[in-house]
Amino acid sequence: MKDLRTVIAFTIKDMAKRKSFIISTLIILVLIVIGFNIPNIAKAIVGDNENAGETNLLIVDSTNLFEGTLQTINQMELGYNVQVANNEVSFDDIKGKIENKDIDQAMIIEQKEDGTYKIRYIVENMTQVAMVPEDLMNTINTLYTNLQISKLGLTPEQIASLSPNFEFTIEQTEEQEVSGNILVIMLLSIVLFYAIYFCAYQVSSSITTEKTSKIMETLVTSTSPRIIVLGKTIGIGIVGLIQICLIVGVALISAKVFLDPELLNSVLDMSKMTPYLAIMTIVYFILGYFAYALLYALTGSTVSKPEDIQSANTPVAILAIIGFYLSYFTMMNPTSELNQFAAIFPISSPFCMPFRIMMGIASNAEIILSIAVLVITILIIAQVAIKIYSNAILNYGTKMTFKDIVKVYRDKNN
Amino acid sequence: MGLKLENVSKKFVGKQAVDNISFEVDKPGVFGLLGTNGAGKTTTIRMLLGIIKKDTGEITWNGKKVERKSVNFGYLPEERGVYPKTKIYDQLMYFAKLKGMSQKEADMAIKKWAKVLKVEEYLPMLAEKLSKGNQQKIQFMTAIIHDPELIVLDEPFSGLDPVNSEILKNVIIDLVKEGKYIIMSSHQMASIEEFCTDILILNKGKTVLQGNLKEIKEGYKANRLELSTNKNIDEWIKEFNMEIEFSKNNEYSIKIDAEEKAHQLLKKLVTNHIEVDKFEIKKPTLNDIFIEKVGE
Numbered sequence: 118m119k120d121l122r123t124v125i126a127f128t129i130k131d132m133a134k135r136k137s138f139i140i141s142t143l144i145i146l147v148l149i150v151i152g153f154n155i156p157n158i159a160k161a162i163v164g165d166n167e168n169a170g171e172t173n174l175l176i177v178d179s180t181n182l183f184e185g186t187l188q189t190i191n192q193m194e195l196g197y198n199v200q201v202a203n204n205e206v207s208f209d210d211i212k213g214k215i216e217n218k219d220i221d222q223a224m225i226i227e228q229k230e231d232g233t234y235k236i237r238y239i240v241e242n243m244t245q246v247a248m249v250p251e252d253l254m255n256t257i258n259t260l261y262t263n264l265q266i267s268k269l270g271l272t273p274e275q276i277a278s279l280s281p282n283f284e285f286t287i288e289q290t291e292e293q294e295v296s297g298n299i300l301v302i303m304l305l306s307i308v309l310f311y312a313i314y315f316c317a318y319q320v321s322s323s324i325t326t327e328k329t330s331k332i333m334e335t336l337v338t339s340t341s342p343r344i345i346v347l348g349k350t351i352g353i354g355i356v357g358l359i360q361i362c363l364i365v366g367v368a369l370i371s372a373k374v375f376l377d378p379e380l381l382n383s384v385l386d387m388s389k390m391t392p393y394l395a396i397m398t399i400v401y402f403i404l405g406y407f408a409y410a411l412l413y414a415l416t417g418s419t420v421s422k423p424e425d426i427q428s429a430n431t432p433v434a435i436l437a438i439i440g441f442y443l444s445y446f447t448m449m450n451p452t453s454e455l456n457q458f459a460a461i462f463p464i465s466s467p468f469c470m471p472f473r474i475m476m477g478i479a480s481n482a483e484i485i486l487s488i489a490v491l492v493i494t495i496l497i498i499a500q501v502a503i504k505i506y507s508n509a510i511l512n513y514g515t516k517m518t519f520k521d522i523v524k525v526y527r528d529k530n531n
Numbered sequence: 532m533g534l535k536l537e538n539v540s541k542k543f544v545g546k547q548a549v550d551n552i553s554f555e556v557d558k559p560g561v562f563g564l565l566g567t568n569g570a571g572k573t574t575t576i577r578m579l580l581g582i583i584k585k586d587t588g589e590i591t592w593n594g595k596k597v598e599r600k601s602v603n604f605g606y607l608p609e610e611r612g613v614y615p616k617t618k619i620y621d622q623l624m625y626f627a628k629l630k631g632m633s634q635k636e637a638d639m640a641i642k643k644w645a646k647v648l649k650v651e652e653y654l655p656m657l658a659e660k661l662s663k664g665n666q667q668k669i670q671f672m673t674a675i676i677h678d679p680e681l682i683v684l685d686e687p688f689s690g691l692d693p694v695n696s697e698i699l700k701n702v703i704i705d706l707v708k709e710g711k712y713i714i715m716s717s718h719q720m721a722s723i724e725e726f727c728t729d730i731l732i733l734n735k736g737k738t739v740l741q742g743n744l745k746e747i748k749e750g751y752k753a754n755r756l757e758l759s760t761n762k763n764i765d766e767w768i769k770e771f772n773m774e775i776e777f778s779k780n781n782e783y784s785i786k787i788d789a790e791e792k793a794h795q796l797l798k799k800l801v802t803n804h805i806e807v808d809k810f811e812i813k814k815p816t817l818n819d820i821f822i823e824k825v826g827e
Binding site: 119120131331332333334339 | 580581582599604606608610611612613614615616617621625626628629630631670673674
């Protein structure tokens with residue numbers, strides 16, 4: 118146990134002190150802070166006046182068709198600062214006003230020869246506004262309809278019956294209720310996959326480095342291979358978990374400090390971020406990390422040259438990608454049987470189950486089964502990985518083939 | 532007591548790496564384990580350190596079976612290795628702790644040995660900044676830091692300059708004085724002759740010679756005459772049917788099959804008023820014995 122603590126402590130210190138680790142972590146944190154500040158940076162560049170974000174719209178109603186009702190648009194919070202002109206204003210005059218930044222856009226209400234009306238919407242450049250905004254069209258139509266209705270001399274009840282204010286709701290036939298923004302969940306799933314994958318990859322790289330630097334022979338006479346594999350895996354996992362917590366923490370704080378709360382709530386339902394979800398995500402991170410890290414320990418111990426790591430690790434990478442995509446694509450239909458399978462299948466469950474929990478569709482039995490399957494898988498991988506590591510670490514030849522690995526596993530050396 | 536290997540064998544896929552070897556190191560001193568490349572030295576060392584399991588036989592230390600868990604020997608492997616991106620002090624502390632030392636004990640031992648091996652200034656440096664020779668001294672420190680009773684040194688002098696070789700030799704002499712058991716594997720026969728009391732020569736996994744080095748050498752007849760004269764004596768040497776191994780500036784190394792012949796040659800030279808500065812009848816060196824036993 119003392120040896121295990123020593124290996125863990127050395128691994129943590131060795132990893133956390135590396136310049137490459139410190140610099141890459143700092144760069145990620147700075148990028149996160151910058152990323153959450155993009156709206157503020159954009160605002161700073163565009164200018165920070167009170168009306169920023171509002172469009173100055175000139176509506177030319179020379180025939181006074183709307184009888185002064187157009188000013189009410191300003192109270193509707195549609196993002197328009199409306200000025201109404203009841204006199205004739207030519208296209209050239211409007212062009213001059215747009216060029217001088219007096220207005221952003223304009224609308225000219227014209228009567229055609231047949232008595233109907235045409236509304237021209239004038240913008241500086243159609244690449245920015247390709248079509249007449251729908252909300253504005255609806256508002257103009259409603260204003261005109263209400264104006265005409267008011268002229269019919271109807272009672273308030275009759276007027277109210279013309280605007281029924283139907284309440285629309287949506288319901289589903291399936292029993293399980295899914296909540297949460299699927300796109301955000303998919304994004305978080307990608308983050309979790311990369312966190313697990315890259316932390317686990319470090320284990321392989323660390324073992325091959327020890328073999329390359331020929332320190333292995335000294336190391337195996339100092340402690341047992343089991344302690345080395347477990348100590349290294351736990352040590353790198355702790356550093357990885359601290360790094361992920363740091364990144365997620367900075368991201369959450371940045372989101373809270375720098376983002377508009379309305380924008381944040383529209384993307385991420387913070388009420389779903391419960392301590393239970395956080396604990397379960399950490400549990401799945403740890404278990405997923407252990408499963409993949411031990412597989413990488415196995416492949417890392419079969420090579421002794423840095424240039425062979427990539428090819429030796431390919432089978433594990435393929436397994437991880439299959440697991441990730443199984444989870445990712447079935448998440449589009451989270452109540453499907455395939456997604457339920459992905460949440461229990463050990464190569465995909467770490468990337469899938471936390472999000473089923475987040476969506477509120479994972480039953481307790483499902484969670485227990487998923488964790489049990491993952492733990493049993495980890496124990497089997499650990500047993501195989503430690504045995505192969507013990508027998509293969511002193512092999513300094515060429516990269517071992519699958520046949521060699523099987524032979525090494527059966528070797529009675531340890 | 533001490534280290535005892537009895538009928539130890541190890542077979543790898545298709546190859547008998549070590550074939551039924553036995554030896555005993557029963558008193559403090561340096562034991563020489565010799566052999567050509569691939570003779571089975573490293574496999575023997577790995578078995579006695581408990582890194583790999585033997586197929587047959589028994590290995591005991593002070594009467595107890597040697598197992599990986601129970602072994603706490605010191606080991607300087609032939610494959611030199613350090614953590615390149617880690618400070619020297621940190622890696623020495625790491626290995627010292629793995630070998631059961633406390634932080635305080637380890638710190639004291641690191642400082643003591645760094646002073647003896649003249650590497651104090653390198654302790655705060657990354658290992659990759661050190662020369663190969665200094666890295667080797669650091670690895671030697673790793674082998675002895677925990678004050679083990681038995682130390683295995685595989686090619687301890689390879690790659691060291693004469694100054695550092697001398698430092699290491701003095702440390703080994705001191706360790707023997709302290710009562711340590713040392714097993715030394717080396718291709719440098721001069722080093723083995725200098726330190727070892729007992730030797731074992733392996734060839735293709737089998738023991739071809741073993742015993743006390745002095746006794747082994749005494750068992751061999753003298754086979755070389757070293758002469759230094761004031762003039763060329765090639766003709767007289769040929770007259771006695773002797774073979775010149777090497778000659779330069781009237782210094783000769785001559786193969787002999789009997790000491791008597793050498794004395795007769797000396798008599799002839801003196802009779803002919805040749806000045807003889809050096810006359811030495813030599814027994815085979817360990818190098819000669821090694822080549823005789825394993826050379827094909």
